[in-house]
Amino acid sequence: MTGHPEIPLPGGDVTEGVVRVGDTVRRPTGPHSPLVHAVLQHLEAQGFDGAPRFLGIDEKGREVLTFLEGEVPGRPHPAWLTDPGRLASTARLLRRLDDAMVGFTPSPAMLAAVAPPELPGMPPAPDAPAELIGHMDITPENTVFRGGEAAGLIDFDLAKPATRLDEVTNLCLHWAPLAPQRDRSPALRRADAVVRIRLAADAYGLDDAGRAQFVPTAIRRAERSWHLMRERAETAGSGWRRMWEDGVGDQIRRRVAWLEAEGERITAELLG
Template identity: 40%
Template sequence: MVEVETPLLGGTANRGLVVRVRDTVRRPLRGNSEAIHALLRHLEDVGFEGAPTILGIDGQGREVLSYLPGETVTPPYPAWSMTDAALDSVAALLREYHQAVAGFRPDDFSWSEPVPPAYVEDIVSHNDPNLDNIVFRDGIAVALIDFDLAGPGSVLWDVATAIRLWGPLRPAADIHDARRGRTFARFRRFADSYGLSEADRLRLVEAAADNHVWCMDYVRRGAEAGHPWFHQRWTTGEAALTQRTNHWFTAHADALHHALLA
């Protein structure tokens, strides 16, 4: 019997290549798949339910993961996804992931995209908790997906990534949803909801700015290498937005610090 494959939306690097088959997800293997599979097995072993389970490799050489029912946040963003309750639940999920991954040792594996050395501490961070990489049920974040960029990092780096995307931290004119005008309040709220340490709060603004540079460099290199979706994204506005956002971080660093520490 031919299995029905339903394409799953979202993402850039694997766009059009990720499908659902019954209660499984099939995705292309990558150079870091061994590392990611070991990470997912660790999360399963410690009882963390907020990530897919690795089930094996199918006959087409694709990894087979458990399908996690729920919704991811893709444009046009639904109203519930822009609420403080949704934001709080993302912070809680990220904290639970960090607690679950704490005992995993990454040294024997190859990872795909190293984070800046200043942000490599003692955990494997997800490194891409984007809006479409978190599964929600009833408006509450319940699972992380797409661990392609996971690797040695830190709590600080993951929190900086998450709040940069979920704040979002960018010029107000480039925010076209209900979050516009609430950037600083959401920035503070996420750090509070996560329970970020005082030491990490002092570094969070710099980390978020550095994360933006790191992420956009990844997109730029993908575009230059000829990846069609990265090329489309970079040449249809992302390059200009990157420059505007870099300037925004510089111009608003003091205001971000004040919002976080006042």
């Protein structure tokens, strides 16, 4: 393990100090880390091959993970991000991940550490009970491709209790995406997001009950994230503050407006 240089791994959103050392990745830990480590160990025990292995804590107190070989779409996003096959393949990998997570029961302390604060003015979470511990940060930058197929999901820092619908909504948020054109990366600007939502739901195998709740759930999650992001900008690290200063709050408001405007079309496409 020693003797390898530390190569910075930028391209993520918020975590400072992510480095590659040989065939490992070193990342800072936080209150969420006991849950993440238990999740990765559960996935290993299940034989799920699409996530890094947790190898322990290094001499600097960082988590040590296996480096997954492959191609991770960074920013600016590559043009192939719009390829329907890439999205379908990511949705199928997410389905395999979620299926592997069923039956994993974290300790109450692990869950308490990731429970979102209920902030004044924040609407309640959708009332569907959690079905599993979800990844909940399924961005292109957290997806490893091999031979054009999604082979791995990394960065489990936002893992938390979720429904399958929450997972598909989160995938679509980043990959459809759930945003007006002005807020999309150039690669996805002209994509038909509504058609891509249907594609993602089909490839994942989302049931009709989930499809019927997609739009209200996406709106509610967006409204809650506005409050949560603002609070994180005030209390957490510089990455969160920078995102807020860059206007992520207004972007979330435009997402809600986009979902309200496209809602009927989305639901019709999902259930048609």
